[in-house]
Amino acid sequence: MKAWLTTTVAASALGLMLAAAPAMAQDAASAPAADAYTPDPDAKEGGAIVITYKDDVATLDPAIGYDWQNWSMIKSLFDGLMDYVPGTTELRPGLAESHEISEDGQTFTFKLRPGVQFHNGREMTAEDVKFSLDRVTNPATQSPGAGFFGMIEGYDAVAAGEADSLSGVTVVDPTTVEIKLSRPDATFLHVMALNFASVVPQEAVAEHGADFGKNPVGTGAFKLGEWALGQRVVFTKNEDYWRDGLPYLDQITFEIGQEPIVALLRLQSGEVDIPGDGIPPAKFQEVMADPEQKARVVEGGQLQTGYITMNVTMPPFDQKEVREAVNMAINKDRVVQMINNRALPANQPLPPSMPGYDEGYDGYAYDVDAAKAKLAEAGFPDGFDTELFVMNTDPNPRIAQAIQQDLSQIGIRAEIQSLAQANVIAAGGEKDAAPMIWSGGMAWIADFPDPSNFYGPILGCAGAVPGGWNWSWYCNEDLDKRAAEADSIVDPARQEERAEMWSKIYTDIMADAPWVPVFNEQRFTMKSPRMGGADNLYVDPVHIPINYDYVYVNDVQ
Numbered sequence: 001m002k003a004w005l006t007t008t009v010a011a012s013a014l015g016l017m018l019a020a021a022p023a024m025a026q027d028a029a030s031a032p033a034a035d036a037y038t039p040d041p042d043a044k045e046g047g048a049i050v051i052t053y054k055d056d057v058a059t060l061d062p063a064i065g066y067d068w069q070n071w072s073m074i075k076s077l078f079d080g081l082m083d084y085v086p087g088t089t090e091l092r093p094g095l096a097e098s099h100e101i102s103e104d105g106q107t108f109t110f111k112l113r114p115g116v117q118f119h120n121g122r123e124m125t126a127e128d129v130k131f132s133l134d135r136v137t138n139p140a141t142q143s144p145g146a147g148f149f150g151m152i153e154g155y156d157a158v159a160a161g162e163a164d165s166l167s168g169v170t171v172v173d174p175t176t177v178e179i180k181l182s183r184p185d186a187t188f189l190h191v192m193a194l195n196f197a198s199v200v201p202q203e204a205v206a207e208h209g210a211d212f213g214k215n216p217v218g219t220g221a222f223k224l225g226e227w228a229l230g231q232r233v234v235f236t237k238n239e240d241y242w243r244d245g246l247p248y249l250d251q252i253t254f255e256i257g258q259e260p261i262v263a264l265l266r267l268q269s270g271e272v273d274i275p276g277d278g279i280p281p282a283k284f285q286e287v288m289a290d291p292e293q294k295a296r297v298v299e300g301g302q303l304q305t306g307y308i309t310m311n312v313t314m315p316p317f318d319q320k321e322v323r324e325a326v327n328m329a330i331n332k333d334r335v336v337q338m339i340n341n342r343a344l345p346a347n348q349p350l351p352p353s354m355p356g357y358d359e360g361y362d363g364y365a366y367d368v369d370a371a372k373a374k375l376a377e378a379g380f381p382d383g384f385d386t387e388l389f390v391m392n393t394d395p396n397p398r399i400a401q402a403i404q405q406d407l408s409q410i411g412i413r414a415e416i417q418s419l420a421q422a423n424v425i426a427a428g429g430e431k432d433a434a435p436m437i438w439s440g441g442m443a444w445i446a447d448f449p450d451p452s453n454f455y456g457p458i459l460g461c462a463g464a465v466p467g468g469w470n471w472s473w474y475c476n477e478d479l480d481k482r483a484a485e486a487d488s489i490v491d492p493a494r495q496e497e498r499a500e501m502w503s504k505i506y507t508d509i510m511a512d513a514p515w516v517p518v519f520n521e522q523r524f525t526m527k528s529p530r531m532g533g534a535d536n537l538y539v540d541p542v543h544i545p546i547n548y549d550y551v552y553v554n555d556v557q
Helices: 067-078 126-137 155-159 202-214 260-268 282-290 318-329 333-338 366-379 395-406 422-428 477-487 490-512
Strands: 047-054 082-084 091-092 096-101 109-110 170-174 176-180 222-228 232-237 251-256 297-301 305-310 343-345 385-391 412-419 436-438 515-526
Touching: 067 222, 067 232, 091 096, 109 126, 126 155, 126 170, 126 176, 126 202, 176 490, 260 282, 305 318, 318 366, 318 395, 318 412, 333 343, 333 395, 333 515, 385 395, 385 422, 395 412, 395 436, 412 422, 422 436, 490 515
Parallel strands: 047 251, 385 412, 385 436
Antiparallel strands: 082 091, 096 109, 109 176, 170 176, 222 232, 232 251, 297 515, 305 436, 305 515, 343 515
16 A cells, blocks of 8 residues: 555555465454444534545555555445454454354354445345455456455465355355355454455446446445546445444545645645645645644554665675664664654564554664674674665655665665666565665555564565565564464464564564664644544544544534
């Protein structure tokens, strides 16, 4: 998914090796009996809002859409078996009002909510759930999220074109669906909350075919009212939505073709409620320096880390002492200042809002003298020459220059290779091509809130392959075994233990120092004075960027 800030663009590219990237379930082994959410007593029903975007929406098909612009739009049009408590990463029931898990953790039986209707008026059934899962995993659909379902029995046969239906998904009766896994996987319920797992009606897909993304039909809080390509997308309230009292708004209009600076001016004049592309970088300091404008800005964390990789297979980065020296040499505070403080300095791969983040871990302190001593210990008292690859869009070349200057202070002479994103990605995926990479423009945003999503693709052995995303080429087979052990824990009573296992995995990774974690981006959403709802709805970690279902306006007559 594209990052919320314009400072970087997240890769989130698990389509390359998703099956190798399981993730944690944070209370996921049993859904709560209730929604664990109290409706806002101050919420007002009715009204309409305007949101602007520069670019048109690519698609509203949940099996296809995979960017930050359409992610929360799709979530408002569709539902999955599982969901999250608004503004949090806490799982809760979705279209499945309850579920049971077998003792071996490999069979999930979901009981569907009765009476849920699609936007076309037909009642949803277990057949729709099976159809939707078969569709998203079918290679003909070309879903970028197909690999997320790799733990379901029969996935390999479908992916290989040897079957057109997942053998592990069985319709027990119209309101019950059973899903068998080929292995215990604590990430599974998170996968069932992804957009890719949204339930769609077979007849609507059959009617519209490849154009279903322009004619979406779901069970969500809003339905598509109008789509004028290049001009606007209009959502209208689903009067028959299965969550009582929601949504609060009657209509959302997404105006397309609005430059971010123009959108900000229109917000200031009261014509726009939320500039979807965020605060323009050139105007960020001006906005934050104005108390009246700053009061309308909501700041929140996101599940992102920007980092420097060091190729542990290429000398001299095959020496841990050299990698430790680089970790000590980077002035992360200065880098954060370069992007107008729109991030927090990082000291570990996991971002602070991710389960498993170790608040007690200090990481490598910025210490030039200690870094020089480490280099001397490794046999490089005078430093060495190397290359630093970077994506060639601002501010990434400027960040690379700051990294270059920091490295020069300890004698490392890094030549910057500023290239197009595709070329940097290609170099990272070639074992002996890129000694160092600044990940900006390709930094990792988690696809769901689980610590293992930061491991398999970008730090595990499965990602250290040609074309992979583990650009440090770091492969620790012992950590791989421990990661697999952690992800086999589906018992809800052991989830804290599982989080601790992941915390220890990441601190052990940092002991080997294949990365320099540099910063965790913050999200900044600006809203009009009339907008209501809790702040965390405007920086929702799952409904990126905004949870449209729960926000409202205060000026409804």
